[in-house]
Each structure stands twice: as structure tokens, then as C-alpha cells.
Amino acid sequence: MSKPSYNNNQQQPHRPTRFFLVVSLFVISMSILVVYSTITASEYGLKKDDMHTHAIVHLLKSNDWLNDYEEQKLEEKILQSQIDNVNITLQNNNSGTSYTTTKKLANDYLHKYRSYIDAFHTDKSVEGSLANLQYKAELEESEYEKTLNNISETSKIIMTYELVTILLIVGAGLAGTSEVTKNKLVAFPGFAVGGAGIIILLLFLFTGVSV
Numbered sequence: 001m002s003k004p005s006y007n008n009n010q011q012q013p014h015r016p017t018r019f020f021l022v023v024s025l026f027v028i029s030m031s032i033l034v035v036y037s038t039i040t041a042s043e044y045g046l047k048k049d050d051m052h053t054h055a056i057v058h059l060l061k062s063n064d065w066l067n068d069y070e071e072q073k074l075e076e077k078i079l080q081s082q083i084d085n086v087n088i089t090l091q092n093n094n095s096g097t098s099y100t101t102t103k104k105l106a107n108d109y110l111h112k113y114r115s116y117i118d119a120f121h122t123d124k125s126v127e128g129s130l131a132n133l134q135y136k137a138e139l140e141e142s143e144y145e146k147t148l149n150n151i152s153e154t155s156k157i158i159m160t161y162e163l164v165t166i167l168l169i170v171g172a173g174l175a176g177t178s179e180v181t182k183n184k185l186v187a188f189p190g191f192a193v194g195g196a197g198i199i200i201l202l203l204f205l206f207t208g209v210s211v
Helices: 002-011 014-092 099-120 130-181 184-207
Strands: none
Touching: 014 099, 014 130, 014 184, 130 184
């Protein structure tokens, strides 16, 4: 009668051994995924830094083109004031022997000033025109805003990988504690937390949905 009881006692240790073998495999899997998610998050962090640099460059270029635009507008006002001064001079000197010479010289200046102003108001295909400078400034500002949007999306991706990393570490930690203490109850929360990390990672990899 005692022999069957002895066999049952011999068979009972095998179940925990199989269970903790699964726990060991789970811990190893979590560790591998932690390394992957950490490296990937670091790579996206480098990309984000590079995007910040490009955003600053686009912003500086946009400001430079705007400054050139404002300078051209100021130069246009100066030229217009010169035209007004020449016209006033012609009106005040509409008689006398030197009038013909003065008028010819004034007309030359007027023609030159007006040609400069006309050049300012050509279309955006002409280098240095007001429309061209404004177009370049708006283009750089658009690239700046686009880069900021990319930075925002990259930040969400980094946060997703960081969350996955935390969940995997916690899951591996709980499972590892279960393995050391031989307490199966501690392993189940580890499976749940680590499984949540795996689900989030797979959802992001296959659907692109970030947290």
C-alpha cells in the first residue's frame, strides 16, 4: 500500500520543473525583446536629434529669406522716394537754360529707379524678386513645420518602444523572481505584464499604431 504513495511523491516534482522551464524560456525571450526595443528606441532617438538639426536649419533659412524680403521692401521705398524727389526737382526747375540737361539727367535716373522697382515686382521665377524671396521663405517655413510633425511622430514611436521596454523588463523581473523563489503565483503577473508588452510591440510593428 505504501509503494503507490511513494511513486506519486516521485512524480510531483516534475510538474514544477516543466513550469519553471517555461518561465526560463519566457525570461530569455523577454530579455531578447528588451534588447531589441532598447536599440530601436535609441536609433529613433538619433533620428529625432537629426530632425531637430534640420528643423533649425529650415527655420534659419526661412528667417534669412524674410530678412532679404524686408530689405528689398525697404529698398523699394527708398527708390520710390528718390523718384518723388526727382519729380519735385523737375517741377521746381521747369525753366532756364539748364532745364533740358537737367530733365535728360532726371529721366535717366527715373528710368533706372523704375527698372529696379519693376524687377522687384516680377514673378517668383526671377531670382531676387519680392515674390521669389517670399516663396523661398514660405517653402522653408513649410519644411520646418513638416519636420516638426515628423519629430512629433518620432517622439510617439520612441515613447511606444520605451513603454514596451518597461513592460518587458517588469514581466521578465517577475518571472525571474518566480523562478528563483519557485513561486508560481509570481510568474502569472509576469506573464500578463510581459504579454502586454509583446502585444503593444506587435501592434505597432504590423499596424503602425503607437501609444
